[in-house]
Amino acid sequence: MVGMLAAMPPPAPRFAQPDDARFRARGDACPGALRLHRADDGALARVRVPGGVLTWDQADGLRELAGGLGDGELYLTSRGNVQLRGLGAECGAELASRMSGMGLLPSGRHERVRNVVASPLSGLDGLGARDVRPWLTALDALVCASEEAAGLSGRFLFALDDGRGDVDALGADVTLRARDDGDAELRIGGLEPVARIAGDEAPRAALLAAVVFLEAAGGSGADSGAGADSGAGARVASGAWRVADLPGGAAPLFDEVVRRLRAVGLSVVLGTVPVPAAAPPVLGVVTGPGDTDALSVGLPLGRADAVRWRTLTDLARDHGAGELRLTPWRGVVVPGVRRDRAPRALDALGAAGLVTGDRSPWSGVGACIGRPGCAKSLADVRVDAEAAAPPVAPPGTALPVHWSGCERRCGHPRGEWVDVVAGTDGGYRVSVVRDGGRTGEPERVAGDPAALATAVAAARTTRT
Template sequence: MVGMLAAMPPPAPHFAQPDDARFRSRGDACPGALRLHRADDGALARVRVPGGVLTVDQAEGLRELAGELGDGELYLTSRGNVQLRGLGAECGGELASRMYEMGLLPSERHERVRNVVASPLSGLDGLGARDVRPWLTALDALVCASEEAAGLSGRFLFALDDGRGDVDALGADVTLRARADGDAELRIGALDSVARIPADEAPRAALLAATVFLSLAAGSGAWRAAELPGGAKPLFAEVVRRWGAAGLPVTLGTVPVPEGTPPALGVVTGSGDTDALSVGLPLGRADAVRWRALTDLARDHGAGELRLTPWRGVVVPGVRRDRASGALDALEAVGLVTGDRSPWTGVGACVGRPGCAKSLADVQGDAASALRPRSPDRALPVHWSGCERRCGHPGGAWVDVLAGPDGGYRVSVVRDGGRREEPVRVTDDPAALADAVAAARDPRT
């Protein structure tokens, strides 16, 4: 059984693919900021960052914690959260106390359930139907104030989509999507069915869906909506029933789940006299130099915040237009990914060896060795995994590169619903492996 380190929280005011739910023998052990996970490279803390929004002070505080208590790097997750690795076994109390002071722990009982992704460019480029930041603030407050919501799994996910369809495509348990007519759509899991509701009531509807999920999941072992007996459909039906019974307006419809695309990398033109810069972190990792380059830019020339994306990228809003191009060059100079043609674009991996005992290979090193100079347009994302758990893999269509016990890798294409296409190739030759990955990513093949 995986060892856990219990961190004592500071005094505070009142305020993967999971295994089959039917056969779970223990509670949700998803790590957090107060419950640390013991890995081969030390303890791991996962800091929830609702909507991926960090103030500059919070971002700099996390860098300091990583340097003083961990391995010096920050790791972004596929939910726009931050992980600290290489932590000492006795650092839990100090870690919790400092994160509380930084405003990253508004409720110790809810810190693992504040899982919210949001459209990273919402309110910045004029393309969304509405700015979802008010939804984000309201939903986080509702979740932290709900005793029932504290019982959610650390894997349960909310998504707030501003209408462009980016995070609606991620398969969250509860999704709110803005409509051009001013209303909102509520989606459960990957259902095509949606409930049209007043936009001002949307955060309340999302919390209702979460609490109804808990009532339906009791005794089933389900941590996600899709794991409920009967799947997500009974949850959707019960949420709609309760919403209507409360006398609130609701209209049912069908809207297919979009394919969705991450924010383009580079300069994102704003509606005023400022732009945003969108960059990627190679394999989702940032050392102190790269992280400081982002925070310095946000403090000196931006809006004073970073937005972490579910695609392991960072958006810096509010950069003066006459400084944007030069600032982007400076970020590229420290190794950040600043364009969609970079060989790092769309490449992800679990931590692999030596950090994870379950991994069969140094997948991050092998992923770096297999890079090609340029990727074709619309190349499929690729995820390298050290074991069958495939931690952090993307949704939708993607290339699965899985380490095997023989020292080789299996390469296959995964389509929506988890269907793997043939042929599946096994290779332990580095050049042949790079060729196989490149061919699988190419949409023309």
């Protein structure tokens, strides 16, 4: 079965994405904490947060950096990382020094390749097959210690799924998914074939798969597009930054990874596991074992000002387990809140403007940065999204919606979603996207907020 898959060409994307070859003229310029990106609103730093896990003081330190060096806000990405915007051109050395002191830069050469998403509720709600935190700690250490891994691009993604299927749905390049029997399933790209391995060997197997990818892509581990001091981001020979970019697709890579796993003495059993649908954490109080709960909230359009962020860090410090977990759906989980305090704490987060339930007008709504931060954007999509927001969201079965200022659609969700893209005429095109392509012709809507609100609400309740 796997051999047959290897002979099949990968499906072509049905519309362009920011990491498609047509947008790629030079080496990987993905920003990091040491390599800042110049945007229209100042420099941008992207801080990798493996598994989205921040101690409360690291999170509070990022707030201080955003206020002292940037525009005062923190922006979450679709990989559970944090972006600081509006930074001064000369702040790089101070930023790096202070983040290093906060423990956020364990390796300068690897800081942009520490792209790991993990099930945000793992170990907190009694669901899932195992707590993936030990996998997270082990994989991050292996990546930072690997000379070869420094050659990965800043876009290559690992996913650690505790068995519930949430981050398995995100299309990572290498996914580990826990099983009830203690083993793990290793998935490459979006393939349904998986390699079953011992759970304790899973992090080592994930790193091996990444190294095999680099070899398949022709990478040497040298950062030919960036400069020696910037760490990772190799411009590999084939131009492949991710598994989907490989000329032969993911299946030949899977075959070679299986061969190499067996060559180093690991027992491998082949199977087939369909890729699940995306399933972000439920918002609100998440009941856990013992006498503590977790609070799961969203950030409106994925950003938080100092007041909202400090509300989260103060809660984590004073009434939680001392950490925040950032989710790939631009939300935050605060673990370890005493059960008798959880409802009042959730009310306080809602009063601060955070999204605490699925009827919030911001539930399931995302947007790129838009104008004035991005020169490519045709509109201030965040202002337009706010103007078109309904009093409450559609029922909980509503599709997610993403507002984009141009065809790049930066940060859009996976699976089925409503695509709202600014046009050159001052209006927007609204359509439903499934499996990387539109399900019909886009509806062209003028920039009138009421008309946009009606079109988006109708699309969100449409299922294909």
